[in-house]
Amino acid sequence: SDPSPWWRDAVIYQVYPRSYADADGDGVGDIAGIRARLPHLADLGVDAIWMSPWYPSPMADAGYDVADFRDIDPVFGTLAEAEALIAESHALGIRMIVDIVPNHISSAHPWFQAALASPAAPERDYFWFRPGRGPDGAGMPTDWRGEFGGTAWTRVDDGAWYLHLFTPEQPDLNWDHPGVRAEFESILRFWFDRGVDGIRIDSAALLFKDPALPEVVDGRPHPFHDLDEVHSVYRAWRRIADSYGGDRALIGEVWMPSVERFAAYLRPDELHAAFNFDFLGCAWDPALMRACVDRTLDAHAAVGAPPTWVLSNHDVTRHVTRYGRTDTTFSFDNNLDGTPVDLELGTRRARAAALLSLSLPGATYIYQGEELGLWENENIPPAEFQDPMWGRRGHSRDGCRVPLPWSGSEPPFGFSSATPWLPQPPEWKDRTVQAQTGDPASMLELYREAIALRRAEPALHHTAMTWLDVQPAVLAYTRGADFACVVNMSGAAVALPGHESLLLSSGPLDGDLLPPDTAVWLRRQT
Ligand code: ISL
Numbered sequence: 001s002d003p004s005p006w007w008r009d010a011v012i013y014q015v016y017p018r019s020y021a022d023a024d025g026d027g028v029g030d031i032a033g034i035r036a037r038l039p040h041l042a043d044l045g046v047d048a049i050w051m052s053p054w055y056p057s058p059m060a061d062a063g064y065d066v067a068d069f070r071d072i073d074p075v076f077g078t079l080a081e082a083e084a085l086i087a088e089s090h091a092l093g094i095r096m097i098v099d100i101v102p103n104h105i106s107s108a109h110p111w112f113q114a115a116l117a118s119p120a121a122p123e124r125d126y127f128w129f130r131p132g133r134g135p136d137g138a139g140m141p142t143d144w145r146g147e148f149g150g151t152a153w154t155r156v157d158d159g160a161w162y163l164h165l166f167t168p169e170q171p172d173l174n175w176d177h178p179g180v181r182a183e184f185e186s187i188l189r190f191w192f193d194r195g196v197d198g199i200r201i202d203s204a205a206l207l208f209k210d211p212a213l214p215e216v217v218d219g220r221p222h223p224f225h226d227l228d229e230v231h232s233v234y235r236a237w238r239r240i241a242d243s244y245g246g247d248r249a250l251i252g253e254v255w256m257p258s259v260e261r262f263a264a265y266l267r268p269d270e271l272h273a274a275f276n277f278d279f280l281g282c283a284w285d286p287a288l289m290r291a292c293v294d295r296t297l298d299a300h301a302a303v304g305a306p307p308t309w310v311l312s313n314h315d316v317t318r319h320v321t322r323y324g325r326t327d328t329t330f331s332f333d334n335n336l337d338g339t340p341v342d343l344e345l346g347t348r349r350a351r352a353a354a355l356l357s358l359s360l361p362g363a364t365y366i367y368q369g370e371e372l373g374l375w376e377n378e379n380i381p382p383a384e385f386q387d388p389m390w391g392r393r394g395h396s397r398d399g400c401r402v403p404l405p406w407s408g409s410e411p412p413f414g415f416s417s418a419t420p421w422l423p424q425p426p427e428w429k430d431r432t433v434q435a436q437t438g439d440p441a442s443m444l445e446l447y448r449e450a451i452a453l454r455r456a457e458p459a460l461h462h463t464a465m466t467w468l469d470v471q472p473a474v475l476a477y478t479r480g481a482d483f484a485c486v487v488n489m490s491g492a493a494v495a496l497p498g499h500e501s502l503l504l505s506s507g508p509l510d511g512d513l514l515p516p517d518t519a520v521w522l523r524r525q526t
Pocket of ligand 1: 061064065101147166202203253255314315
């Protein structure tokens, strides 16, 4: 009933706990490190933290293989420390969102261990165990391909196969089983009872499978993606969230080719918000970007949900690198084809993109390190890759997961006293928090200033945006009565539209001209 709940226009910062800060000196980030570095997030001015998984896990998929949703992995700390972090964040006015992974659990989870112990174990029904095809059952039950590439079935000692859309260490749960529903509803309550303000739902459109296990055929309903039954789960979760007083948010990771199917998740009785992968995947191109913004606004307006703006996360190539690619091809994935990357260009565009994503209507997500202008580490030796996607798809997500540089002039840059779990580029010496603090030209000070202005600027809260016509390769729009954002995506400098004052600029101006790949926030004449 609050007309402007926090999740509608929050700035939400994704903490990837392995790589934020390491207090205990094992080379892996931990909760004690996050607590010690909480002032960084308070100075940045974010409204909320989204914590990637911190639960006990064999770490086959960096913690997205959860063995116990009600505790904390010892590498990160203890449940008591997590509770202290939630309290300390709240004391700073920062909300906490935890990550729940409902499609699968770890093969080390007691349910799966019990299921393995005997074909007759009732726990088998929590999963998708099936006999194989062929006379000796040696053929996989289906030809489904896993989400990371590779096969989606693994055979156990008694001859049965189980389904895993990700790695074999992540068996898929059977959501037709009432025990699975009950367990996750209880897990939601467990974290809401500990004061968390929201839940990020991993792979939210998976969960259900067509029990007939048909093959994937173009033009036929997909057997395991976006089945209608999934909505009943989120309706139940919404009732639980609402029972906590109305400001607990459900935020879905919903990758969906169709805007309509995507919007079906965003309803007053389902999810509050979902990540905008359309925007994340958009190339630095004015026509594509404008069309993407329009699609986003239309789709969300139709269902009354807040748009979200996401530039990077722990699964995709960092956007300094994406925007720095000097050809027009575009992909989330690593630069497998060796396309040249101009990091100076990428940084300039990332600065402009920050002003874009922080001034569009809705909520904005920041992936840790983006406020430092970090680029993808494309020089990690394959022998050091940790990501299971590497072995299955020939692509590693490790380059965007590298530990943050805090201080000093060489690795580990204050992240740890030990060697970090992934190598940091020595060139990050200019991108540490320490090096950037107080430097008005730095990415960090740009983010701090933009977030502070956004917070204080009434025109940036609960107002619509209207395009301003400058020229086709310039994205310009107004918010409220007197605020404007202008992003020059053309190859030449353009005249700024008339304004009363300049509020913020992503880079140096050329007199009254806005150089290419530069953005400004303006106070307009009224
Ligand atoms: O990573 C991707 C593209 O590079 C996506 O296809 C990703 O696999 C998908 O968005 C699901 O991601 C989430 O669940 C995975 C986990 O590995 C990812 O880190 C997580 O964000 C399995 O839990």
